Every structure is written in C-alpha cells, then in structure tokens.
Amino acid sequence: MVAASDTKELQVRIGSLTLRNPVMTASGTFGYGREFSNLVNLHRLGGIVVKGISLLPRPGNPPPRIVETACGMLNAIGLENVGVERFITEKMSFLKGLDTPVIVNILGDSVEEYGEIAHRLDGVEGISGLEVNISCPNVKKGGVAFGTVPEMAATVTGAVRQATRLPIIIKLSPNVTDIVLMARAVEEAGADGISLINTLIGMAIDTKTRKPRLANVIGGLSGPAIKPVALRMVWQVASAVSIPVIGIGGITTVDDAMEFLLAGATAIQVGTANFYEPSAPEQIIQGMKEYLHQQGEHCIRDIIGTLQTGI
Amino acid sequence: MVAASDTKELQVRIGSLTLRNPVMTASGTFGYGREFSNLVNLHRLGGIVVKGISLLPRPGNPPPRIVETACGMLNAIGLENVGVERFITEKMSFLKGLDTPVIVNILGDSVEEYGEIAHRLDGVEGISGLEVNISCPNVKKGGVAFGTVPEMAATVTGAVRQATRLPIIIKLSPNVTDIVLMARAVEEAGADGISLINTLIGMAIDTKTRKPRLANVIGGLSGPAIKPVALRMVWQVASAVSIPVIGIGGITTVDDAMEFLLAGATAIQVGTANFYEPSAPEQIIQGMKEYLHQQGEHCIRDIIGTLQTGI
Amino acid sequence: MVEFQEKCRVASIDQMASDVYRLTVHAPLIAAAAHPGQFVMVRVADRYDPLLRRPFSIHQQSSGGTLGLLFKTIGKGTNILAAVTVGDSLDLIGPLGRGFDLERERPVCIIGGGMGIAPLCFLARQLLLSDRQPEMDHVLLGARNREELSPLVDDFIDLGYPVQTATDDGSMGQHGYIPDLLDAVLPAVSRVYTCGPHPMMKIIVEKCRQADVSCQVSLETHMACGLGACLGCTVPGADGKYVHVCRQGPVFYGGEVAW
Amino acid sequence: MVEFQEKCRVASIDQMASDVYRLTVHAPLIAAAAHPGQFVMVRVADRYDPLLRRPFSIHQQSSGGTLGLLFKTIGKGTNILAAVTVGDSLDLIGPLGRGFDLERERPVCIIGGGMGIAPLCFLARQLLLSDRQPEMDHVLLGARNREELSPLVDDFIDLGYPVQTATDDGSMGQHGYIPDLLDAVLPAVSRVYTCGPHPMMKIIVEKCRQADVSCQVSLETHMACGLGACLGCTVPGADGKYVHVCRQGPVFYGGEVAW
Ligand SMILES: Cc1cc2nc3c(=O)[nH]c(=O)nc-3n(C[C@H](O)[C@H](O)[C@H](O)COP(=O)(O)OP(=O)(O)OC[C@H]3O[C@@H](n4cnc5c(N)ncnc54)[C@H](O)[C@@H]3O)c2cc1C
Ligand SMILES: Cc1cc2nc3c(=O)[nH]c(=O)nc-3n(C[C@H](O)[C@H](O)[C@H](O)COP(=O)(O)OP(=O)(O)OC[C@H]3O[C@@H](n4cnc5c(N)ncnc54)[C@H](O)[C@@H]3O)c2cc1C
Ligand SMILES: Cc1cc2nc3c(=O)[nH]c(=O)nc-3n(C[C@H](O)[C@H](O)[C@H](O)COP(=O)(O)O)c2cc1C
Ligand SMILES: Cc1cc2nc3c(=O)[nH]c(=O)nc-3n(C[C@H](O)[C@H](O)[C@H](O)COP(=O)(O)O)c2cc1C
Numbered sequence A, B: 001m002v003a004a005s006d007t008k009e010l011q012v013r014i015g016s017l018t019l020r021n022p023v024m025t026a027s028g029t030f031g032y033g034r035e036f037s038n039l040v041n042l043h044r045l046g047g048i049v050v051k052g053i054s055l056l057p058r059p060g061n062p063p064p065r066i067v068e069t070a071c072g073m074l075n076a077i078g079l080e081n082v083g084v085e086r087f088i089t090e091k092m093s094f095l096k097g098l099d100t101p102v103i104v105n106i107l108g109d110s111v112e113e114y115g116e117i118a119h120r121l122d123g124v125e126g127i128s129g130l131e132v133n134i135s136c137p138n139v140k141k142g143g144v145a146f147g148t149v150p151e152m153a154a155t156v157t158g159a160v161r162q163a164t165r166l167p168i169i170i171k172l173s174p175n176v177t178d179i180v181l182m183a184r185a186v187e188e189a190g191a192d193g194i195s196l197i198n199t200l201i202g203m204a205i206d207t208k209t210r211k212p213r214l215a216n217v218i219g220g221l222s223g224p225a226i227k228p229v230a231l232r233m234v235w236q237v238a239s240a241v242s243i244p245v246i247g248i249g250g251i252t253t254v255d256d257a258m259e260f261l262l263a264g265a266t267a268i269q270v271g272t273a274n275f276y277e278p279s280a281p282e283q284i285i286q287g288m289k290e291y292l293h294q295q296g297e298h299c300i301r302d303i304i305g306t307l308q309t310g311i
Numbered sequence C, D: 001m002v003e004f005q006e007k008c009r010v011a012s013i014d015q016m017a018s019d020v021y022r023l024t025v026h027a028p029l030i031a032a033a034a035h036p037g038q039f040v041m042v043r044v045a046d047r048y049d050p051l052l053r054r055p056f057s058i059h060q061q062s063s064g065g066t067l068g069l070l071f072k073t074i075g076k077g078t079n080i081l082a083a084v085t086v087g088d089s090l091d092l093i094g095p096l097g098r099g100f101d102l103e104r105e106r107p108v109c110i111i112g113g114g115m116g117i118a119p120l121c122f123l124a125r126q127l128l129l130s131d132r133q134p135e136m137d138h139v140l141l142g143a144r145n146r147e148e149l150s151p152l153v154d155d156f157i158d159l160g161y162p163v164q165t166a167t168d169d170g171s172m173g174q175h176g177y178i179p180d181l182l183d184a185v186l187p188a189v190s191r192v193y194t195c196g197p198h199p200m201m202k203i204i205v206e207k208c209r210q211a212d213v214s215c216q217v218s219l220e221t222h223m224a225c226g227l228g229a230c231l232g233c234t235v236p237g238a239d240g241k242y243v244h245v246c247r248q249g250p251v252f253y254g255g256e257v258a259w
C-alpha cells in the first residue's frame, strides 16, 4: 500500500505517543491552538503544545512583557494562564475536536503542585501527553529553578510520573552548566521524552530612560539568536540518553528543523517563529518530504541522529 | 582647567589601571592590535586585549573554524597563538609603542601553566594587565572547564595572583548555572576585575552534507545574538561583587555599550563587531560623550550602575 | 472573526511629511474583512533583523481590495517600510483585533493626535455608510505641525466633516492641546472616538467620564503576535486584571482599562 | 601595506547571467592601492542579518577610482548585493591580502574557472603594463555554460589575449574540463596563474609541479575579518602548519599549501 506507507514517511513516536510528523508548536507561542485556527491548518501539525498551565490561574507580570532583540525576543509573560480548571472547561472543548495530539505544558511552585495538576489532567479527553516546564522557581527551595538542580528535576519528574498515565515530556532549561546531567536525571526518574531548550535568561535596557525594557527586569530569550545553543544542547543530550528528544530553539525553516533531527532530535517544536511566520510549521512539514527526497531517504526516522561527526 | 577635566570625563579604573575611556577591544577579535592599525586609531582606545596566549604555541583547530549564524557567529579557532615567548619578542615591540594600555589574555591547560605564563609576563614592558581566560578545559580534571567550577576558578585566580604584580581580570564563561557564584569565587581569590561574557557554546550543521559546519563540531557563539544574555549576567555580577566588571557580548553601538554601563559595568569590550564594523570602538567612544551630554551627566562614572529597577 | 495572511503588492508609497508615509497595498482578503479600528501585522523584512512583525492600524480601505497604512518612521522597522517601492511584496496578517463600535446616534466627536489619526480616517468613512450627515459631527485633530497635519485634515474635509485643528507649534489651527477643544463640543455629542498619545487619551477619557459621554479609545502596546497567543500586549484593565490589547482591543471603552 | 574602510557609491550594477552580476563602485582610495589578486570585504547590509562582511576579489580597477566586483548569487549576502541600485552606498574594506606576483617573463598561462575568473581580469590588465605582448600568453577559461562565460571571455579578448574556452554543457568552446587544455601549453609557459574551483586548482598545481612550472593559485575560505585578526580562515600549509588565507593569501604558490 504505497499511499499508507507514504503518509507514514514523517511519522515519529515519543513514548506511547505517535505523531503524524515531527513538527509541533511550542508552549506559550501558539496560545491554546484556536488563536491560530484562521491562519494555520491545525490538522496538519504533528502536535500542539499549549500555553503553560498551573493549578490556579495566574495573572502574569506587569507590562512591558516583551522586547525585540537582535534576531530574537525577550519575554517576561510571567506564566499568565487560566489555571487547570478553566483550561479544561474553556479550552479543551475546541482542542479535543482536533485530530492532532494535544500536549499540555504544566508548571508549578512546588513538587506537590506539579503532581496535583498532572493528576487533574489524567484521563481528560483529548489530551495526549504532558510537557513539564521545570524552568520555574521552587518556592520551597528559595526560588531556585527546578530545572537547574538534577535532584529537584528528578523529584518533579517522579511526582508527575506517579500522578498520570499520560506520556510525560520534561522540558529542560538551558541555563545550566551541564545539560546532560539534567537530562540523565529526568530520564532515570521516568520521563518518556525530553524537550529542550526553554528560553535563555536575558535582559535589555532603555538607555534613554535608564530603565529595564521589561517590567520584570529579566526575561526569556527566544528566536533564531538562540538556535546554535539549542542545537548544541540537543546534540549533547540526544547522544547521552535513550529516550526521544524534542528540539526547540529558533526553528523557522525546514533547514533549521533538519539540523535538530540530524543532531538526534526525534521531533521539533516551532516557537517564536509562529509570531513572525505563522506558516512556518506547515512549510517545515512540506519541506521535510522534499528533504527526504533530496537525501534519497525513505522516512524521517532514517535521518534522526545521522550527523557525521567523524572526518 | 577645563581641558584636563574634559579629557577625563570618560576615564575609568580597573584596580590600579586607569583607562582613558571604558572602550576596549576583546581578545581574539583584534589580533595583536597591529592588524587593525590601518583602520582604527589605536591611540583612541581605552585598552587593547590581545589574542589569548599560552605557554607554548598552539596550532589551533582544523578548518572550517567559523560559521555565521543569526545575528552572530560561531568560532572554533582552538586558541591558536604564537606562545608567550614569541608573543613577547614578536608582538610586544609594536604594542609597547602604543600609548594605549595593553592587556594580555592568557590561557592554560593546568593551574601551573596559568601561573607560569603570568610569571613570565610580569614586568614585561608595555603590558598593563592580564585577562585570564578560564573557559579552557582543565586537562588534569578530565577536561572540565576551569570556568564552570567555582573552586577551580578560584585556584587559577590565586595562582595568577601569586605570579604577578599586574592587575588581573578574570574572564568568566557564561556556560554556567550560577554566574554570581563564579564571580564571588574569583573576587575572593584576589581578582582586580571580572570580564564577561566569553562565548556561549553552540553548534551548526550543514544539512546537505549532514556534517557539522565546524570541524570541531561545537564552537563559541558571539555577536549581537548573545547581548541579552551577556547584559543579564553583567547586571547580576555587578550587583553581587565590589570589584569592577567589564561587559562583553555583542556590543556594536554606543547604545549597546551604555546598556552595559547602566547595568553596572565599569568598562566594555567590543568583540565580533570589530569584524563587521572596525569603526565601532571609536564610534562608541565618541557616542559616549554625546550620551553624557544628553543625560546631563558630567562623567561616565555617574552612569555606571545607575539602572533604575524600581517602578 | 476572519483573519488572513496575505502577500500584498505595494500599490503606492507617498511621503506625506518628513517622517510620515502613506502606503497602499493590494490586500483583497484583508480589505474585504476590515472594520475601522482593526489593525494588521506587517512583516517588514524576510530576514531575522528586525524579527517581529509591526502593528499598524488600517487607515484606508477600498472595495477594490486596497488597504492603506499611515505611519511615522521611528525605528528600524518603519524605516525599512518607508523604503519599499511600488511592486514590492509585503506579508500582512489581518484584520486583527476589536475595532470601533459604529455609533448610529449623532453627533459624534472624533479626536485624533498624530499618527493616532490613521484609524480615524477609515472610521470617519465607515460612519457615513449609515446615511449620516457628517456636518453635525465634530472632528478635532492635532499634530506637531502643519506639515504633518494638513494632508490628514484634507481627508476628513473631503468626506464633509467639519474639522478643528491644533498643532504643537501653532503652525496650523490652535496653538496647543487638542483636548482643550473638546470642552466646547462635549455637551452636545453622544459618543467620542479617540486615538493618539496616551496622555491625550487619558484626559479625554476623564472628560468623557465626567460628562457621562461614551468614549472609545484605541491603544498601542508592544506586540509579538497580534493574535492573542503570546500574551505580551497586556495593559492593566479597570478591574485590576490584565487585558490583551491585540484581542480585547486595540479599541476599548474608556472605562475598560486603568488609566 | 595600506588598507581603507570606504563608503562607496554604487556606480553600476549589471546582470551578466541569470545569477552573475558585475558591480562597480566609487572607491578611490581602495582602487588606487589595489593589486591584482587582492580582495575587499563588503558589508552587504547595515543590519545584523547577515552579520559578517563578504569577501570578493577585485575584478576591475580604474585610475578614475572605480572598483569592479564580479559575483554569483549563492546565498543571503550575494542576493542582497544583487539588489543594490545605482547611488546606494556600500561599505568596503580593502585592498586586502597578498595578490599575484606580476611575472615579467613570458609567456604566462592564466586559467580561470567560474567566478574564479574575476580576479584574473584585473591581473590580465596589469600584466600588460610591463610592455608585454598578450598574444604570446595563454588564457584558458571555463564555466558552466556560454551565458556565464561569454562576457568574461570578451574582457580578455579586448585586451588582446588569445583565449581558449571550455564549458560544462559544451555550449561554448570545448565540452569539458579546463585543465585538459593545459597540457598542450604547459611546456611553453614560465608561469601559471589560476583561480577557480578547488578540484580544478588541485589538478593544475599538480600538473605544474610535474612540469616544474611556477604556479600561483587564489584560494577561498570562510572569513570573518579579512584582516588576519580572527584566525578563522585557515587552510593546512604544505609544512603541516596552518596558513591564513586572508593575510598569507589569498594568492599562494602551489607548493605553499597542502592539497
Ligand atoms: C494596534 C496598533 C496600531 C498602530 N498603528 C499605527 C499607525 O497606524 N501608524 C503608526 O505610525 N504607528 C502605529 N502603531 C505603532 C507602530 O506599531 C510602531 O511605530 C512600530 O512598531 C515601530 O516599529 P520600528 O521598528 O520602527 O520601531 P522600533 O522602536 O525599532 O521597534 C522596536 C520594537 O518596539 C515595537 N514598538 C515600538 N514603538 C511602538 C509603538 N508605538 N507601538 C507598538 N509597538 C511599538 C516595535 O513593534 C518593535 O517590536 C501602532 C501600534 C499598535 C499596537
Ligand atoms: C578571497 C575571496 C575572494 C572571493 N571572490 C569572489 C568573487 O570575486 N566573486 C564571487 O562570486 N565570489 C567570491 N568569493 C566567494 C564569496 O565570498 C561568497 O560567494 C560569498 O561570501 C557568499 O555569501 P552569501 O551570503 O551569498 O552566501 P552564504 O552561503 O549565505 O554565506 C554564509 C557565510 O558563508 C560564507 N561563504 C559562503 N560561501 C563562501 C565562499 N565560497 N567563500 C568564502 N566564504 C563563503 C559567507 O561569506 C558567509 O559568511 C570570494 C571568497 C574569498 C574568500
Ligand atoms: C512569549 C513566550 C511564552 C512562552 N511561554 C512558555 C510556557 O508557558 N511554557 C514553556 O514551557 N515554555 C514557554 N516558552 C518557551 C518556548 O516554548 C520555547 O521553549 C522557547 O521560546 C524557545 O523556542 P523558540 O526560539 O522557537 O521560541 C515561551 C516562549 C515565548 C516566546
Ligand atoms: C574569533 C574569536 C576568537 C576569540 N578568541 C578569544 C580568546 O583567545 N580568548 C578569550 O578570552 N576570548 C576569545 N573570544 C571571545 C571574545 O573575546 C568575547 O568574549 C566574545 O566574542 C563575546 O563578545 P562579542 O559578542 O562582542 O564578540 C574570541 C571570540 C571570537 C569571535
């Protein structure tokens, strides 16, 4: 059956989750999916990762929250979200109507909160997996981010693992000395996949007013500027763990996406590019087929991790 | 004496070293000074930091060594340099003829090597200070970079401190979880100043050949792309230590430079910008005077660290 | 709600003043769906510097499928836009956001300051569709100087509106501040529409509140997406919660946001 | 050694083939100091994408202060360059690097492939300054097809050189490979100058070595600075040490580098 195998050429798996293609949209850059429904054919996407959800609604940071930088942007949204209950009642009705896997990005202030929210989402119709944002401060540990201490990251992973049967993807913070240590810790604690990178911490100043450009002073750097760092980390992590890795960071074109797949990513997420080029995910999906053809490969799985580092 | 005070409006100090203005050129981006002598008035610069010098000459990495990225570039030069002896005999004759402070960037494989090279440079005519690049792997500690472990960074700082009477500036690597820990460690160990940031570790892949674009696979990311990260780290470090901080990372315009000074840097270094805009350092120096005028301030020291983070 | 991403050919670009340009593009889908007060997100370059799209109000719209923007060059993006030439292609997303509610009662007062006048031209034209006599309405326009203001005033006069003007330098109309002109007309109007500098709108909203006249304002904030997805465009709402300018606005009733 | 950073006005830009352009700029300082085989670093945009300057050989030079570049559009930078218009300003640094040694003995053989022909035009003209008769020399030029090759051949013919050609598709001259033409002339020449694809130059260097004819080649590598400062432009030298193409080259004797 040529047709069937043909449609499977881009198929990849993250744990028990099968994606029709490796191209997802990144948390916080695609709203709850609906925001892009006029511009993007949501049914073509490999998956949709929704804006980070916490147990209770969060108002987010005061404005200004965003600023453009060289080939990138800083955001300090402050994890504004409707909270898990309203997410289920208000946002899932649209999302569960889609034929595309929906992955819910979750966050918390404490290990318990991560566990509770994962538990609450377990069994909700239309949710295919959880992505755990561990770049948040652990309020019980003086605000040190979960994602910067392997033990804390492992504890969160374990708590989420206990609380749900859904596939869980741990999303790593790049603001660490040794990303491989972090990745190994969450792999051992039961993660089904690892996504990286979240934003780099950055800052910008208005020299006229002598004030920070973000009310929150610091924010997360995203966009093409960070791609080289993201790619390096994905390569390091994919070489060190045996669970699937999802590459994120500045991906705009199919060439960007293929760099991540060659480096070992099983799938990728398009983030900031959704803002300046909403057609990016669909263009990448189309381009992947052409890339396979050019390279004389039959399916995308034959590309993953095939970077030739020898001479 | 209006004239005298006028020429001092941009003057800053790093330990016992006085700079006529806060604008230096960054190591590895300005050769040994002479390379730019046709294009830049070297006498106007606040200081020149030369390419990193090791005890013995180093051939550097195989090509390709550089690749352009979005608003940045990756380099894997591999610390090619002529070694300390040839540096003194071949390069210092030109440099000592300059009326501009020359800071020698040094690097090593071991604590002992750092000490030896610092000792060798002590007392050499025309050298005003040392900048210690600790982003190098410690071969005795399995290749972990000195700049990623506070204790190792402190040990190197102590060894250099012992070996020279020159002012010493420790150059920090940004590839760490907690830059403030690193800064405090080297401050306590006797640094006269801290410069940051060195390059972020990144990577790029040629999807056609499926090979890394750098023979060394990974390399250092520099240029405007990294400015937000550099600025954030400078702000964090300047808020935490009491020795002068030198800001580096993507600085191209006077506005960039002022962001770093507002964040707390006493001086700045222009790096990658020397490649695409050799007039950048001189334009920044000129622009600083205009900025002072616009802000109604009399001297650059009244700007340093005056970022208003309150509301 | 319909939105389109459209590759648009530049039909004309005219320099109106030293730093003000009027750009017309062929955007049949966006033009057909546009409502006054809505905006478009323009990709000014296909490289990554500048990276983000720039928001601009819809200034003019024709049934022939053209869309007009009026903009001032203030930075990187607007300077690139000012250099486009006829025939170039620009990528637009729109129409976006909530526009003005078209008031059927009269008279209304339209108050614009500087580039804030841009969306009010489209509004003024659309208001006429409901067999309104523009002579009864009031239009108060202000800008830095005659050079900037005069061509915009002509647009309203061509539609039949009576226009009062003020300029910062007194080179056209009253020397001084637009809101001062409002006091005389406010008692007679049933609705105020305004767009301009924040301090100006703040005063107008307050005057309207005191006079109990309904007032719609169009706000500006930095925007990354314009689609309600990034949550970057917040301003504090009147109830202490944040509102998102790109979706809940850019047009708000004066009482909806905190001033 | 003198080098200048010069803001240069574009005097002309001509499309020579589908993806080949000849650009002429006013660069009096650089033009006056230029020597054949040297190059310039061009800032193609004043934004940060693309960030680095692009290296181009000096293709033509006039005492009137103009400088000609010949380039093929292969990526971001060259595509931007192809879109400049007369009167635009471009920022150039040059003349950079070590050029060809002008051989006084004759005959010489000039061999160019594709865009490698660019610096050889300037070389061919300068060689004539030492009261040389170009008829005795040999010029072998190759490219993909007639469209690309023909205008370049004209430049040499205008100077009086005899030219032999080869194209990949056989549309002009010999169908096939330039080095094949060399065997017939090599015994008679005292010097070979070549610039073109690396595999072509490798064969030529080897043929010259065997025939004991001195050969100068012009190399290409990725460059960040062009000034000898970044150490990014290395290739392995014949002695196992690295050489820096921007300062020690771009022109080398065949025996100086590892092939
Ligand atoms: C809904 C809406 C409608 C607008 N309509 C118009 C219009 O009709 N005519 C007009 O001239 N301007 C209008 N503006 C403002 C216009 O978007 C900015 O002038 C423009 O984005 C500046 O871009 P720049 O690259 O030249 O400036 P830069 O300062 O270089 O831009 C840097 C960043 O700041 C953002 N930014 C800077 N100034 C503003 C601003 N005032 N508002 C929002 N973002 C800003 C840019 O979008 C960019 O992300 C509107 C803004 C909004 C939000
Ligand atoms: C000394 C020298 C002289 C040259 N002379 C000419 C000439 O006369 N005519 C001409 O058409 N080309 C010439 N080239 C090649 C020219 O520099 C590249 O084609 C050009 O840099 C490509 O830029 P891009 O942005 O279009 O390509 P991209 O591939 O987008 O460039 C990405 C990066 O790779 C670099 N790069 C890509 N290809 C090359 C290359 N072949 N050589 C060096 N760097 C490259 C670019 O400079 C840039 O940094 C010369 C190169 C060198 C080193
Ligand atoms: C405006 C904005 C909001 C974001 N919100 C979240 C979030 O809620 N949870 C999360 O895990 N990541 C969040 N991210 C990070 C992105 O998902 C992504 O990891 C990062 O932006 C890097 O990818 P990019 O360069 O493609 O944007 C956000 C990013 C942006 C720009
Ligand atoms: C080509 C190149 C070579 C460099 N070599 C050195 C070096 O030898 N020693 C060092 O401490 N830093 C070196 N650096 C780092 C720079 O000094 C600087 O810290 C970094 O590039 C960030 O600044 P920038 O973004 O302004 O370039 C090098 C950077 C580049 C681009």
Ligand code: FES
Binding pocket: C222, C223, C224, C225, C226, C227, C228, C229, C230, C231, C232, C233, C244, C245, C246, C247
């Ligand atoms: S601009 Fe993105 S949510 Fe409003």
Ligand code: FES
Binding pocket: D222, D223, D224, D225, D226, D227, D228, D229, D230, D231, D232, D233, D244, D245, D246, D247
């Ligand atoms: S290009 Fe920088 S040293 Fe040659």
